[in-house]
Amino acid sequence: MDSNKRIRLMVDLSKMALTILVALALVILIVLGTSSDPMNAFFNFFIGPFTSLRRIGNIIEAASPLMFTSLAVIMIFGAGQFSMIAEGSFFIGTLGAMIIAISCPLPPGLHPMIALLFAGILGAAVASIPALLKVKWQVSEVVTSLMFNYIVQFFTVYMLNYYFRETSSSSVASRLFLETSTLPALIDGTRIHFGVILAILLCILAYLLLYRTTFGMKLRITGDNITFANYSGIKVTKIMILAQIIAGAFAGIGGASELLGMYDRFKWTASPGYGWTGIAVALLARNNPLMVPVAALFIGYLNVGANIMARNSDVSSDVVVIIQGIIILMIAAEALLNKWKQKMIVKAANQDTATGGDGANV
Amino acid sequence: MGVYNVSDVSEQDISNLMVGRDVILNIEKTPASSGKPVIQVKDLMILCDTGKPCINHISFTLREGEILGVAGVEGNGQSELVEALCGLRKYNAGSIQICKTEIKKLSISHIRGLAVSHIPEDRMTTGVAPNLSIVENILSDKISDHKFSKHGFINKKKIKQYGLEMVKQYQILCKNPDVRIDSLSGGNIQKAVLARELSNQPKVIIADQPTRGVDVGATEFIHKRLIAMRDEGKAVLLISSDLNEVIGLADSIVVFHEGQIVAYFPDTSKITELQLGGYMLGIHKQSSNEIKEVIHG
Numbered sequence: 001m002d003s004n005k006r007i008r009l010m011v012d013l014s015k016m017a018l019t020i021l022v023a024l025a026l027v028i029l030i031v032l033g034t035s036s037d038p039m040n041a042f043f044n045f046f047i048g049p050f051t052s053l054r055r056i057g058n059i060i061e062a063a064s065p066l067m068f069t070s071l072a073v074i075m076i077f078g079a080g081q082f083s084m085i086a087e088g089s090f091f092i093g094t095l096g097a098m099i100i101a102i103s104c105p106l107p108p109g110l111h112p113m114i115a116l117l118f119a120g121i122l123g124a125a126v127a128s129i130p131a132l133l134k135v136k137w138q139v140s141e142v143v144t145s146l147m148f149n150y151i152v153q154f155f156t157v158y159m160l161n162y163y164f165r166e167t168s169s170s171s172v173a174s175r176l177f178l179e180t181s182t183l184p185a186l187i188d189g190t191r192i193h194f195g196v197i198l199a200i201l202l203c204i205l206a207y208l209l210l211y212r213t214t215f216g217m218k219l220r221i222t223g224d225n226i227t228f229a230n231y232s233g234i235k236v237t238k239i240m241i242l243a244q245i246i247a248g249a250f251a252g253i254g255g256a257s258e259l260l261g262m263y264d265r266f267k268w269t270a271s272p273g274y275g276w277t278g279i280a281v282a283l284l285a286r287n288n289p290l291m292v293p294v295a296a297l298f299i300g301y302l303n304v305g306a307n308i309m310a311r312n313s314d315v316s317s318d319v320v321v322i323i324q325g326i327i328i329l330m331i332a333a334e335a336l337l338n339k340w341k342q343k344m345i346v347k348a349a350n351q352d353t354a355t356g357g358d359g360a361n362v
Numbered sequence: 363m364g365v366y367n368v369s370d371v372s373e374q375d376i377s378n379l380m381v382g383r384d385v386i387l388n389i390e391k392t393p394a395s396s397g398k399p400v401i402q403v404k405d406l407m408i409l410c411d412t413g414k415p416c417i418n419h420i421s422f423t424l425r426e427g428e429i430l431g432v433a434g435v436e437g438n439g440q441s442e443l444v445e446a447l448c449g450l451r452k453y454n455a456g457s458i459q460i461c462k463t464e465i466k467k468l469s470i471s472h473i474r475g476l477a478v479s480h481i482p483e484d485r486m487t488t489g490v491a492p493n494l495s496i497v498e499n500i501l502s503d504k505i506s507d508h509k510f511s512k513h514g515f516i517n518k519k520k521i522k523q524y525g526l527e528m529v530k531q532y533q534i535l536c537k538n539p540d541v542r543i544d545s546l547s548g549g550n551i552q553k554a555v556l557a558r559e560l561s562n563q564p565k566v567i568i569a570d571q572p573t574r575g576v577d578v579g580a581t582e583f584i585h586k587r588l589i590a591m592r593d594e595g596k597a598v599l600l601i602s603s604d605l606n607e608v609i610g611l612a613d614s615i616v617v618f619h620e621g622q623i624v625a626y627f628p629d630t631s632k633i634t635e636l637q638l639g640g641y642m643l644g645i646h647k648q649s650s651n652e653i654k655e656v657i658h659g
Contacts, residue, residue, distance in 0.1 A: 005541070212518075213515055217498060218505070221494065221502050224491035224493045224494055225487075225491040227487055227488050228487075228488055228489065228490060229502070231489075232502040232503040233469070233471030233473075234471075234502070235471070
């Protein structure tokens with residue numbers, strides 16, 4: 001590895017460590033300021049998630065949907081687009097999976113596969129709308145995707161209320177899913193399900209797509225400099241649309257996987273927001289699909305810790321939202337630690353020239 | 363390298379000191395032997411975004427084995443002409459034929475497929491993807507070739523090998539072809555652009571400000587390359603604000619003023635900068651018969 005790459009990696013890792021440190025320091029401050037028994041809160045937050053197999057399972061379960069949505073975010077942002085549609089695609093995916101799970105009797109094995117597929121198609125279709133509007137009429141994909149997320153959310157809740165609701169129950173929930181539709185659990189004593197394996201497979205697939213195919217290279221070129229991509233003869237509109245369609249499919253499949261792996265009824269009355277958290281995970285993973293599982297596990301750990309703390313102490317689980325906000329802010333701060341990085345690069349170049357290397361580029 | 367009094371050193375001396383060896387500032391070349399027409403522009407008209415014509419009914423022919431220089435104060439239609447020739451801009455009237463093919467309805471990749479290479483005027487906005495590696499930048503237009511990919515999957519080994527080859531052939535100073543291109547100096551980035559544009563057997567090279575912001579050593583290298591391409595029988599259209607470069611490198615020159623060709627010089631050896639300047643500023647204009655000669659029949 002050449003010195004510039006090593007420096008960049010070192011700065012990236014330091015930045016990540018600093019981010020996490022600052023976030024945790026802030027949590028400690030908040031807890032110290034609000035809790036009457038801070039040591040109990042800390043214990044529950046930091047150690048709590050590891051105190052039983054079920055809780056460790058919770059971390060992995062929490063990471064699973066985030067992997068799908070952050071992969072979607074990576075595909076979209078990678079193509080230089082800023083569509084926030086991962087949220088809507090995920091939720092329409094849950095709707096698609098519910099429809100298949102309730103009203104389409106199919107043999108086991110095939111049933112969840114069809115549900116995942118249908119959810120992926122719906123997710124892709126929803127994601128393609130902001131993409132097409134942008135290409136056709138230059139409507140900002142940021143605005144349309146944000147608005148579309150609401151339409152998807154209310155449409156899904158409407159479908160639930162008017163077509164799939166359990167009428168004998170007073171709380172809002174769908175009818176029971178057909179037993180053939182659920183994704184199998186993997187480990188006894190937890191709810192870790194087949195969706196986790198699917199998510200990891202998709203991470204690898206997304207990596208191969210981005211770094212081992214011509215499409216991926218064109219996507220990265222388009223994302224980095226669209227003028228240059230166009231000049232090189234790359235069909236940029238095609239790439240932009242395709243990237244968002246693939247992203248939508250990832251998120252939609254994620255919705256189905258979450259619903260069929262974790263629940264036997266559809267119970268959401270609002271979108272769970274995995275699309276938003278997916279952005280934090282994508283940033284934390286430095287847009288590298290292979291880093292997504294690690295980043296998702298970390299955010300999953302924070303979420304589980306916050307929940308345990310909320311249950312067992314007097315601190316609300318909302319602190320986790322503060323942590324995520326700080327993570328996004330600090331990682332998005334491009335200039336953070338730049339001075340240090342510059343210093344190291346200059347030093348390395350000087351050393352190179354001193355030893356007769358070719359560090360100083362003429 | 364030292365401190366000198368301005369009165370003691372010439373341009374040549376400074377260049378030699380900067381590069382660390384003797385630099386040839388005067389461009390050496392043999393007379394051109396021009397062949398068949400490659401680009402034929404007839405009565406071309408391009409309207410700007412404001413609705414004003416920025417190319418106003420121009421016609422010219424570029425032939426094999428010659429370098430046609432375009433001189434002119436910047437903003438007199440040169441950029442728009444280049445964009446139209448490469449398919450980056452639609453034109454409103456007239457025709458452009460490249461190798462006998464009308465390009466009006468062709469996509470950018472189709473035009474590239476006609477063996478047209480384009481060295482863009484601003485390498486950082488148009489010429490490279492700054493955060494990607496040197497080799498990815500060199501391959502941006504040809505990654506789908508069977509040489510580098512099969513069924514949509516890229517061949518890492520072939521790509522690596524090609525990157526090393528190009529870095530060597532175009533003397534790009536870097537640790538390896540996998541470093542980010544924006545870690546290079548301007549001259550080396552420009553050499554990478556050249557590596558991409560000149561390595562796939564082009565018939566036409568459109569060189570827009572090929573040495574702008576490039577150090578003397580790289581400038582010399584780029585000039586030699588362009589002349590070598592000309593000697594191999596390629597057609598070169600050279601647009602440059604550097605009058606020395608246009609006069610030294612081109613075999614013949616057209617002068618642009620307000621979107622029109624106001625002068626044509628079939629032989630550059632007799633022109634002075636002063637003469638060109640008069641035409642560039644619109645003080646002089648040749649007769650239409652003199653200008654028509656650039657159509658070559």
